[in-house]
Amino acid sequence: MKMDPPALCLVHTVLLMVMWPPAASVPCPRPCSCPQPAELHCTFRSLLSIPAAVSKHVERVNLGFNSINKITDKSLAGLRKLELLMVHGNDIHSLPNGVFRDLSSLQMLKMSYNKLKDINRHTLHGLWALARLHLDHNHLEFIHPDAFQGLTSLRMLQLEGNRIQQLHPATFSTFTLMGHFHVSTLRHLYLSDNGLTSLPSRLVATMPQLENLHLHGNPWRCDCNMRWLHGWDKTSPGVLKCKKDKALPGGQLCPMCSSPRHLEKKEIQAMENLVCSSPVISSPHRTSTPDDVESEVMTTEDFREPFGNISLGLSDEHGNGVDLECGISEPGELSKISWEQVNQVQLASNISLSVDLECPVDREKYEQLWRLIAYYSNVPAHLQRGVLLTKDPHPTYVYKQDSEKDAQYFTGVKVNMMAQPAWLMQTSANLQLNRLQSSATTVKLILSTDFSETVPAEMVRRQRRTWVMIESTNTTREVLSAILGSPSEMQCNVHSSGQQVLQWMLPDGSKVEAPYSSPDNRLTVSTDGRLVIKPVSHTDAGMYYCIATVHGDLAAMPFHLTVQESSSPPPGEDASISLIEGFAGNPISLPCTTSGSPDAEVKWILPNNNIVSFQANSSRAVVYSNGTLHIPQTQLLDSGYYKCVAINQHGVDTLATKLTLVRRKGLIRPLRKFPARPQSASGLNTQIKVPTEEAEEASGDVEVTQVGAPMTPLRRRIPEGVSPGRRGVHPSRNVWRRPSVLRKPTGSRVEDRKNIVDGRRKVNISKSKIDPEKWADILSKIRDRKGQNSVTPLPVQLTTERKPTEQTTRRY
Numbered sequence: 001m002k003m004d005p006p007a008l009c010l011v012h013t014v015l016l017m018v019m020w021p022p023a024a025s026v027p028c029p030r031p032c033s034c035p036q037p038a039e040l041h042c043t044f045r046s047l048l049s050i051p052a053a054v055s056k057h058v059e060r061v062n063l064g065f066n067s068i069n070k071i072t073d074k075s076l077a078g079l080r081k082l083e084l085l086m087v088h089g090n091d092i093h094s095l096p097n098g099v100f101r102d103l104s105s106l107q108m109l110k111m112s113y114n115k116l117k118d119i120n121r122h123t124l125h126g127l128w129a130l131a132r133l134h135l136d137h138n139h140l141e142f143i144h145p146d147a148f149q150g151l152t153s154l155r156m157l158q159l160e161g162n163r164i165q166q167l168h169p170a171t172f173s174t175f176t177l178m179g180h181f182h183v184s185t186l187r188h189l190y191l192s193d194n195g196l197t198s199l200p201s202r203l204v205a206t207m208p209q210l211e212n213l214h215l216h217g218n219p220w221r222c223d224c225n226m227r228w229l230h231g232w233d234k235t236s237p238g239v240l241k242c243k244k245d246k247a248l249p250g251g252q253l254c255p256m257c258s259s260p261r262h263l264e265k266k267e268i269q270a271m272e273n274l275v276c277s278s279p280v281i282s283s284p285h286r287t288s289t290p291d292d293v294e295s296e297v298m299t300t301e302d303f304r305e306p307f308g309n310i311s312l313g314l315s316d317e318h319g320n321g322v323d324l325e326c327g328i329s330e331p332g333e334l335s336k337i338s339w340e341q342v343n344q345v346q347l348a349s350n351i352s353l354s355v356d357l358e359c360p361v362d363r364e365k366y367e368q369l370w371r372l373i374a375y376y377s378n379v380p381a382h383l384q385r386g387v388l389l390t391k392d393p394h395p396t397y398v399y400k401q402d403s404e405k406d407a408q409y410f411t412g413v414k415v416n417m418m419a420q421p422a423w424l425m426q427t428s429a430n431l432q433l434n435r436l437q438s439s440a441t442t443v444k445l446i447l448s449t450d451f452s453e454t455v456p457a458e459m460v461r462r463q464r465r466t467w468v469m470i471e472s473t474n475t476t477r478e479v480l481s482a483i484l485g486s487p488s489e490m491q492c493n494v495h496s497s498g499q500q501v502l503q504w505m506l507p508d509g510s511k512v513e514a515p516y517s518s519p520d521n522r523l524t525v526s527t528d529g530r531l532v533i534k535p536v537s538h539t540d541a542g543m544y545y546c547i548a549t550v551h552g553d554l555a556a557m558p559f560h561l562t563v564q565e566s567s568s569p570p571p572g573e574d575a576s577i578s579l580i581e582g583f584a585g586n587p588i589s590l591p592c593t594t595s596g597s598p599d600a601e602v603k604w605i606l607p608n609n610n611i612v613s614f615q616a617n618s619s620r621a622v623v624y625s626n627g628t629l630h631i632p633q634t635q636l637l638d639s640g641y642y643k644c645v646a647i648n649q650h651g652v653d654t655l656a657t658k659l660t661l662v663r664r665k666g667l668i669r670p671l672r673k674f675p676a677r678p679q680s681a682s683g684l685n686t687q688i689k690v691p692t693e694e695a696e697e698a699s700g701d702v703e704v705t706q707v708g709a710p711m712t713p714l715r716r717r718i719p720e721g722v723s724p725g726r727r728g729v730h731p732s733r734n735v736w737r738r739p740s741v742l743r744k745p746t747g748s749r750v751e752d753r754k755n756i757v758d759g760r761r762k763v764n765i766s767k768s769k770i771d772p773e774k775w776a777d778i779l780s781k782i783r784d785r786k787g788q789n790s791v792t793p794l795p796v797q798l799t800t801e802r803k804p805t806e807q808t809t810r811r812y
Helices: 007-021 201-205 228-235 361-375 458-460 749-756 771-785
Strands: 039-041 060-062 084-086 108-110 133-135 156-158 174-176 181-183 189-190 212-215 257-258 277-282 308-315 321-328 336-343 347-362 381-390 397-403 414-420 426-433 442-456 468-470 481-483 490-493 494-496 501-505 511-513 523-525 528-531 542-550 553-566 578-583 589-590 592-595 601-605 611-615 630-633 640-648 651-662 687-690 798-803 806-811
Touching: 060 228, 084 347, 133 308, 174 347, 174 592, 181 336, 181 347, 201 228, 277 640, 277 651, 308 347, 308 589, 321 442, 336 589, 347 458, 361 381, 442 458, 468 542, 468 553, 481 490, 481 601, 481 611, 481 640, 494 542, 511 523, 553 640, 553 651, 589 651, 592 640, 601 687
Parallel strands: 039 060, 060 084, 084 108, 108 133, 133 156, 156 189, 189 212, 481 553, 578 651, 687 798
Antiparallel strands: 174 181, 277 592, 308 321, 308 414, 321 347, 336 347, 347 442, 381 397, 381 426, 397 414, 426 442, 468 494, 490 528, 501 511, 501 542, 523 528, 542 553, 589 630, 601 611, 601 640, 640 651, 798 806
């Protein structure tokens, strides 16, 4: 029997339903709730881990405010339909690599208020559809520069309230074009309340679609390194945001300067001209003050190798011609970029960029070039690519001027162009003279072009960028002071994507590559970037640069070393010395008020040539954050010269102070006081009370009295009703109480009395008298054995008790 197509489809459907029945719904994990089949709510359940047996069809999961302390690589496996995951308010310290590999549909991930410390290259792998990522209020200190690579759907990143102190310029880029241009798809970035002091300008250059940037609550250092921010804020108005809060002064909190001191608590947006200057110490005793000027310190851009090179053979219809060999500078920020996700597998982009060409010329070439291209300093010459002139060793194309676009200034310019990298030779290009920066020896040209690129999404996700960065945190010591002849050490901690090349540039301009050791072993560089000089000389003072490079990236950091001979002032500066006198024993504070940008690091050289600072104080001298040196208790040996050394990366200034300490006149050192407790008999004035023959037995109890202090017996009589734990009596001692009335014991009381006496230590003393000379000899031996010379022995008093109410004292 022949069946029509609709009937055939119905039969197939029935067969499929029979063979594969609908999957049974997975029950809601306990103790969670599932208000909808695709939802899972487990907030405030004291969970220690993500519940097992979560349905593979779940789309929204809320696990907030639990005690989850660990997520394994299997906790989220198979949840390919999950669109929202909230794990905020837990106790998660780390995330294993690939933990999100199956969450290809996830659009929002909230991990706020956990304890994550870092995000590495593989942490977020698999989140290709993620649009919103909340990592605020964690303990993040480091974000891998490749962490967001491939997340081309990411639009919002919340990093507020972490511990971030440094960011690589390409940290937030999500894809790379032409193997060089790093681009971020972010529109909203929250970096407030971290530990950032500075930002690289190239970081915001990677985010052409940025709409909101939050930077408040960071300790910004407002110097020349942040000068770019004001200009960027002008060209991107409204992007830099302030926190709105009616409880705050002015109703908002904007990014504020934390340093230098004269700009503290001022809004960054209002700072038009941020500068760097060498430090100056202010003092009323100075006859002249060093100039507060901005000095030149090389930046990372100064160490970059040329981006490429280009050969230009220029000519025009008037017979002018010149050949140029030019270097290509590193491309600046992209003037225009757009992209779109064509489908799930392709990303299309359009880019406009310009590069600077630096061409050395002689006088003859300069004159020929000027006649040929001088017309094109205000407007560029529009060129169209023609035939391929040569293919080997490198492609060379012929470019001709576009007569339609340049109808007003057409001179028939023709250029034979060979460029590396070759992708600079697009179908069209613009060439313009930079008249202001050109000279008789160097001509600068601007080459502009547009190009398009379609990149497979899978390739974008697998892209691995090379990067390098030098650690710069609040513990990095970038300025150092050393005493002549002592060793000095600079530490350059480098992080990179692979094996980096590390060099140090010395004050004389020479470079040494790690590992290195000078012929005399005076200067060494270890493989981990540590430079050691021992001993230092005056020629070692100056600027040092640590330079780290990998293929495609470079980082540099300046260090400043000053070498001082001693705490004494340099010759010829005696007139500017501050003189301070005081009494030994009193506290002394020596101020050192400085100005400069950034704030100078203040170090003090003591008379013994030790160096102390706010970061490294000594046991007897401290340096406050304002540069003041404080000695809590001075001594006569503290007299001498004290030198304040103020240093930053742009200069150094010093000022000496002479301190003279004298002993206070008429001051008598007080006698040593002893505590009122039982003491050794050695070296002390004592009175020994000896019972007479009226007592039945000698008890051996001795009373010791210190002259000028209350008598303190070894076994003290305690009145009736007073507990032995009272002051002056050790609670563990036996207390002997003398009967109020001495009576001759009789009967059984005599036996009891003898038993008590037998248990005590007996002293071999005659019942009739005691030999004072023997006691003096005993005490002399005790003093000799103790060897106690700090206190002069006082006369000994021996007291023999004749009657309970009568004492006789004999002195020796």
